[in-house]
Amino acid sequence: MGRLAIAAITSLWVIPMSIIVNHIVPDPYMDEIFHVPQAQQYCNGNFRSWDPMITTPPGLYCLSLAHVASLFPGMLLMRTTSQLFSEACSASVLRSTNAVFAVLCGVLVYEIIRFLGPSLSDRKATLMALVMSLYPLHWFFTFLYYTDVASLTAFLAMYLACLRRRYILSAVFGTLAILIRQTNVVWMLFVACSGVLDFTLDSSRQRDKQKVNQDLHQSTDRKEATLRSNLRNRKPDNNLDTRDSFDRGKSVSSAEDTSGLVYDVYDVISTSWNMKWKILVKFSPFVVVVVAFGIFILWNGGIVLGAKEAHVVSPHFAQIMYFSLVSALFTAPLHFSVEQVRNLLQELRRNWPLSLLLTLVALVAGFASVHFFSLAHPYLLADNRHYPFYLWRKIVNAHWLMKYMLVPVYLYSWFSILTLLAKTRRKIWVLVYFLATCAVLVPTPLIEFRYYTIPFYIFMLHSCVRSSGYTTWLLTGTIFVCVNVFTMAMFLFRPFKWSHEDGVQRFIW
DSSP states (O other), X not given: OOHHHHHHHHHHHHHHHHHHHHHHOOSOOTTHHHHHHHHHHHHTTOTTOOOTTOOSOTHHHHHHHHHHHHHHHHHHHTTSSOSOSGGGOOHHHHHHHHHHHHXXXXXXXXXXXXXXXXXXXXXXXXXXXXHHHTOHHHHHGGGTTOSHHHHHHHHHHHHHHHHTTOHHXXXXXXXXXXXXXXXXXXXXXXXXXXXXXXXXXXXXXXXXXXXHHHHHHHHXXXXXXXXXXXXXXXXXXXXXXXXXXXXXXHHHHHHHHOOOHHHHHHHHHXXXXXXXXXXXXXXXXXXXXXXXXXXXXXXXXXXXXXXXXXXXXXXXXXXXXXXXXXXXXXXXXXXXXHHHHHHHHHHHHHTHHHHHHHHHHHHHHHHHHHHHXXXXXXXXXXXXXXXXXXXXXXXXXXXXXXXXXXXXXXXXXXXXXXXXXXXXXOHHHHHHHHHHHHHHHTTOOXXXXXXXXXXXXXXXXXXXXXXXXXXXXXXXXXXXXXXXXXXXXXXXXXXXXXXXXXXXXXOBO
């Protein structure tokens, strides 16, 4: 098993489903009506042409151009296209770009899992990667020409390169991720911060180990000198104090296992300051990309390329609440089991005064978020093709009290997510993850579950690498499959029409 198994098994559902989708929905649909013609302009060599309704950079179109170029000789041999390269850029061929990226995603997830959990068996790592490949938001858009799958692929490649401390390569993939979707600059900063944390904390750990080893060596030398002196005086001593070695060894373990947020912040700041030039040199590729992106924002007058009036940055704090609940529901076996509830209660009781204070603060912030910063975008209210339209009307906005009643569920979901992450990562890393998620989701006025994909993958990769058993993963995979079957069946076999507009409409995420 391994990489080849992931690629082969993923292809077993990607290829037939792509054929089915292209047969039933051959024409561009929804956002594809902007992306497909734009990519076709690139195939025609019109690189100066740009649709003002497109909000993302042209990274996906450039990748598609390379993809079509790699297929073109074979298409000529099989006589599936004419001699013109531009005619090879059909909607189905452009969609196949994401099919290739979906296979690459599975392989990259497998590599990251093996890096984070080297003691995992190959079979379990393969199962985990396959289940994550079935994540509904990722799986569904594999078969359409959207930016999501390519964006996730570039992010995973960037993250894997950073984990392996190949920072220049990581920055290159980060640049590609930004060229596909500009909000990926936040995830590039997250990856860079994660790299800095690992680099500084590892350096601090190594320094502590060296100091303890020196102390142990000096202590051993003193004891050997005392022993030789006692032997010369013929006064044997069988009660040598061996606790010193044990206690010092324990102090090393304590230094390594300390996960308090204050300790981590102090450790990172002090170590970073002592190694500031070394860190600046190693992570300079990330700095260059971020500075270049800042210049682009100043030149463009904002982060969005087109349709700026419909994508105005707005404080939408309720968005992070929706993310927590959606992610928790997709991975219900992790969050809503009796064992997890017991673990969370134990965490609360461990330091109950502080836990009570933080819970009250979180409740106040949660109620304030849904009351003052719960936005209803015009697209959300008007477009009944999207599932958030129905969730907003039937659940969130069903009664004026409902959005407040959901706050404890949101907070439980976040508490569960952060607690699971804290089992395998330091608290300062968890804080960086939370801030990055907020930075991506809070400014987004429109409720789009597609935006939850990257933070969800980060959570899954880090919270479950070591602790979850086969049963949990199989149950999670079953949930993913059931959701995928339902959403794809609704998309393909339950079309409907609008009275005010021609054409067939379909349900979509």
